[in-house]
Amino acid sequence: MASHLLVLIVFSTLVSVVFAMLLREDRKARVRFALMTFGAFVLSAVVVGWLMYPFPS
Amino acid sequence: MEREKAIVDERRAGAAIPACLFAFLVPGAGHLYLGRVTKGLAFLGAIGALFALGVLMDAGLQMHLGFDDPLAFLRSLAQMALGVPYFLARAFGFEAGKVTSATYEYGNTFTEVGGLLNILVVLDAYDVAVGRKR
Numbered sequence: 001m002a003s004h005l006l007v008l009i010v011f012s013t014l015v016s017v018v019f020a021m022l023l024r025e026d027r028k029a030r031v032r033f034a035l036m037t038f039g040a041f042v043l044s045a046v047v048v049g050w051l052m053y054p055f056p057s
Numbered sequence: 058m059e060r061e062k063a064i065v066d067e068r069r070a071g072a073a074i075p076a077c078l079f080a081f082l083v084p085g086a087g088h089l090y091l092g093r094v095t096k097g098l099a100f101l102g103a104i105g106a107l108f109a110l111g112v113l114m115d116a117g118l119q120m121h122l123g124f125d126d127p128l129a130f131l132r133s134l135a136q137m138a139l140g141v142p143y144f145l146a147r148a149f150g151f152e153a154g155k156v157t158s159a160t161y162e163y164g165n166t167f168t169e170v171g172g173l174l175n176i177l178v179v180l181d182a183y184d185v186a187v188g189r190k191r
Binding site (some may be wrong): 010018025 | 099103110
């Protein structure tokens with residue numbers, strides 16, 4: 001897996017699943033929580049990457 | 058009524074120790090032992106995938122014990138929290154990883170986070186065993 005974005009997506013998916021199973025009890029709440037956590041992971045990584053763009057080294 | 062509750066509490070407490078032990082040894086096994094199949098399989102799949110992908114991405118699994126390099130020690134503890142898969146991977150020759158690999162640090166992160174998540178899973182198994190959670 002050489003793609004940074006693919007690694008980010010796989011990592012976010014797996015961690016979101018574990019968090020959702022740990023922190024929510026019913027199925028609907030788990031799915032919603034996992035999607036929110038996944039979105040937060042990916043969005044925050046993209047935003048932080050964008051903020052660091054002017055400072056490459 | 059009180060006596061029945063005491064017996065149930067005692068049984069739950071009795072299940073807590075093996076549940077935590079199984080959960081530590083294999084991610085999700087504690088929940089499977091307690092009959093929480095969905096949760097157990099989800100933990101086994103997700104944490105197992107984190108670890109397997111980390112190893113495939115050339116993670117280093119060296120055991121670092123001692124405080125000369127505290128961060129390496131903590132990193133090593135996090136990986137060890139994966140239980141049997143960590144020690145099996147070491148036994149099968151995946152210990153060294155590949156420092157020059159482009160995905161080496163990703164692999165380290167995947168295996169360390171997998172171990173840290175497994176600690177949360179062990180605590181969850183305890184809560185389920187004593188009846189604090191479903």
